[in-house]
Amino acid sequence: MANHEIFDCGDVTLQSGKVLPAARLAYRTHGRLDAARANAIVYPTHYSGTHDSNAWAIGPGMALDPEKYFIIIPNMLGNGLSSSPSNTPAPDAGPAFPAVTVRDNVLLQHRLVTELFGITTLQLVTGHSMGAQQAYQWAALFPDMVQRVAPFCGSARTSRHNWLFLEGCKSALVADAGFADGRYTVPPVRGIRAFARVYAGWAWSQTFFRQRLDIEKLGLASMEAFLTQAWEPSFLAHDANDLLAMLATWQAADISADPRFGGDLAAALAAITAKAIVMPCRTDLYFPPEDSEIEVSHMRDAELRVIPSVWGHMAGGGINPEDAMFIDAALKALLAR
Amino acid sequence: MANHEIFDCGDVTLQSGKVLPAARLAYRTHGRLDAARANAIVYPTHYSGTHDSNAWAIGPGMALDPEKYFIIIPNMLGNGLSSSPSNTPAPDAGPAFPAVTVRDNVLLQHRLVTELFGITTLQLVTGHSMGAQQAYQWAALFPDMVQRVAPFCGSARTSRHNWLFLEGCKSALVADAGFADGRYTVPPVRGIRAFARVYAGWAWSQTFFRQRLDIEKLGLASMEAFLTQAWEPSFLAHDANDLLAMLATWQAADISADPRFGGDLAAALAAITAKAIVMPCRTDLYFPPEDSEIEVSHMRDAELRVIPSVWGHMAGGGINPEDAMFIDAALKALLAR
Numbered sequence: 003m004a005n006h007e008i009f010d011c012g013d014v015t016l017q018s019g020k021v022l023p024a025a026r027l028a029y030r031t032h033g034r035l036d037a038a039r040a041n042a043i044v045y046p047t048h049y050s051g052t053h054d055s056n057a058w059a060i061g062p063g064m065a066l067d068p069e070k071y072f073i074i075i076p077n078m079l080g081n082g083l084s085s086s087p088s089n090t091p092a093p094d095a096g097p098a099f100p101a102v103t104v105r106d107n108v109l110l111q112h113r114l115v116t117e118l119f120g121i122t123t124l125q126l127v128t129g130h131s132m133g134a135q136q137a138y139q140w141a142a143l144f145p146d147m148v149q150r151v152a153p154f155c156g157s158a159r160t161s162r163h164n165w166l167f168l169e170g171c172k173s174a175l176v177a178d179a180g181f182a183d184g185r186y187t188v189p190p191v192r193g194i195r196a197f198a199r200v201y202a203g204w205a206w207s208q209t210f211f212r213q214r215l216d217i218e219k220l221g222l223a224s225m226e227a228f229l230t231q232a233w234e235p236s237f238l239a240h241d242a243n244d245l246l247a248m249l250a251t252w253q254a255a256d257i258s259a260d261p262r263f264g265g266d267l268a269a270a271l272a273a274i275t276a277k278a279i280v281m282p283c284r285t286d287l288y289f290p291p292e293d294s295e296i297e298v299s300h301m302r303d304a305e306l307r308v309i310p311s312v313w314g315h316m317a318g319g320g321i322n323p324e325d326a327m328f329i330d331a332a333l334k335a336l337l338a339r
Numbered sequence: 340m341a342n343h344e345i346f347d348c349g350d351v352t353l354q355s356g357k358v359l360p361a362a363r364l365a366y367r368t369h370g371r372l373d374a375a376r377a378n379a380i381v382y383p384t385h386y387s388g389t390h391d392s393n394a395w396a397i398g399p400g401m402a403l404d405p406e407k408y409f410i411i412i413p414n415m416l417g418n419g420l421s422s423s424p425s426n427t428p429a430p431d432a433g434p435a436f437p438a439v440t441v442r443d444n445v446l447l448q449h450r451l452v453t454e455l456f457g458i459t460t461l462q463l464v465t466g467h468s469m470g471a472q473q474a475y476q477w478a479a480l481f482p483d484m485v486q487r488v489a490p491f492c493g494s495a496r497t498s499r500h501n502w503l504f505l506e507g508c509k510s511a512l513v514a515d516a517g518f519a520d521g522r523y524t525v526p527p528v529r530g531i532r533a534f535a536r537v538y539a540g541w542a543w544s545q546t547f548f549r550q551r552l553d554i555e556k557l558g559l560a561s562m563e564a565f566l567t568q569a570w571e572p573s574f575l576a577h578d579a580n581d582l583l584a585m586l587a588t589w590q591a592a593d594i595s596a597d598p599r600f601g602g603d604l605a606a607a608l609a610a611i612t613a614k615a616i617v618m619p620c621r622t623d624l625y626f627p628p629e630d631s632e633i634e635v636s637h638m639r640d641a642e643l644r645v646i647p648s649v650w651g652h653m654a655g656g657g658i659n660p661e662d663a664m665f666i667d668a669a670l671k672a673l674l675a676r
């Protein structure tokens with residue numbers, strides 16, 4: 003049973019100049035929009051996630067309280083619910099699906115928020131990982147609309163090292179001849195498994211495994227169980243072209259890729275007027291805190307709060323209660339400003 | 340022109356109980372053994388390296404001074420010069436090549452040192468990465484023989500996270516159906532390229548790429564050049580089964596896998612009597628300094644010297660002059676004790 007709605011965007015001209023016909027944005031909302039249309043929060047999804055992946059951060063008494071706020075979760079293009087290689091008809095299906103950017107995502111989300119709901123101000127935009135990249139993009143594109151921004155375990159521009167990690171994952175997938183340049187008729191299972199195994203090494207920290215938290219906290223009996231019971235099924239649930247479409251969005255993420263900024267990241271960050279709390283995880287291997295620190299140094303009203311966790315990038319995934327509470331406390335503090 | 344010698348070991352029973360027939364150890368020496376046979380140093384090779392990869396650390400005026408020391412560089416099994424899947428005749432060729440351990444390597448090296456050269460004391464055993472793992476193994480197996488040990492960017496036991504990184508590389512290679520479970524007739528080029536691209540993300544640090552040192556120090560014009568001109572050719576020069584044989588040795592590395600220690604790493608480290616300087620690199624992503632710190636805490640006479648570099652694991656590769664000098668200075672200090 004689908005627990006989301008679809009916003010039909012019509013034919014959309016993308017940042018690349020190509021057209022995505024009959025674009026669809028899947029979304030879910032929590033709570034009710036108030037009469038002044040002034041209590042909305044946007045909370046985009048992360049890589050390979052859906053609106054359900056964000057549910058952990060929403061609940062009564064939490065920062066994202068549906069009794070207080072109207073929380074909109076737009077699904078990222080490519081995730082299999084919004085327009086994606088796997089659900090777009092020919093001639094734009096599969097490997098022919100046009101490349102979309104974080105900016106393309108946010109412009110459609112902006113249409114959803116303004117055209118469908120008539121919202122002109124957002125109390126907060128927040129998100130994890132690629133969700134954080136979309137939050138940065140929102141704040142840079144719509145400074146008059148976004149009152150607060152809280153990116154966690156993400157970046158305003160994909161770093162060169164992050165690009166390289168993703169390139170390794172991609173290479174593993176396409177090494178499977180069954181991928182056939184995206185024109186497979188049966189899923190390239192071998193390639194997706196390899197993709198999952200490469201990815202798994204990056205998502206947690208060295209210390210997470212040294213402390214055997216995969217066994218003691220996640221309850222997976224062995225490293226092989228960790229791979230075959232957790233990581234491989236998680237990615238095998240996705241279409242391979244969808245995985246690569248989202249990966250390409252990630253590799254190209256850059257809020258400064260805009261005529262106003264001409265690739266000047268510092269200028270793009272300085273254009274953000276929202277009150278901000280930026281939360282990298284101390285042990286994140288692909289969004290390391292150093293990058294967030296540099297970003298914060300260019301922002302007008304931003305605080306750096308490093309999540310003191312050994313869960314690496316997954317500190318932002320809501321699995322570890324301590325990390326979830328850390329993020330929730332920061333969101334509460336920011337919403338109170 | 341080969342610049343190495345071969346030590347024929349005959350049929351060797353391995354740690355697994357299997358027999359490697361007509362085992363061969365390729366080695367190179369620098370300098371001359373003195374009359375007392377008391378000036379020898381052993382300096383094993385790292386993953387996918389040969390004796391030539393170690394040459395940077397040897398020279399007049401350096402710690403490893405061939406005018407003073409007799410420096411023996413044994414090539415690791417699986418590297419294509421010592422016994423390997425690629426150079427062993429049927430029925431032990433290719434994928435049938437038996438699994439060898441770091442301990443198997445060191446026991447053959449011990450035979451080379453004692454039987455061929457009549458050496459009973461070693462001034463130093465040192466090495467980078469898997470070379471460091473062999474150095475640890477030497478010191479744990481032959482405490483009466485090894486006077487000093489200096490592992491850099493390595494470990495006494497492969498960590499669970501390090502195992503996972505390697506598993507990702509392996510998965511990318513074998514995702515290529517052309518690998519055919521090791522029974523390929525033409526090299527599985529697509530898989531080896533994927534292997535190289537996965538590996539590349541781990542070998543350097545996030546900061547290395549943030550500072551664009553790949554461009555400014557290595558002279559590679561772009562990330563794609565970095566991959567296609569440096570990493571892919573480096574691994575394409577190897578046989579795929581050789582790469583996987585060395586990888587299996589690495590994944591299983593553990594000086595405590597010994598009846599004397601029964602898997603107790605602290606006990607195995609405490610059995611080391613050699614004076615030691617252990618040198619992790621501050622930004623090494625697979626041999627992080629935390630692991631070295633734990634190791635040092637269990638050793639009797641060990642000093643931790645963290646290489647203050649952003650070159651990640653490659654700080655131990657001799658490419659960056661500052662790091663090479665740091666290691667050389669530590670080796671000099673250790674040899675002076």
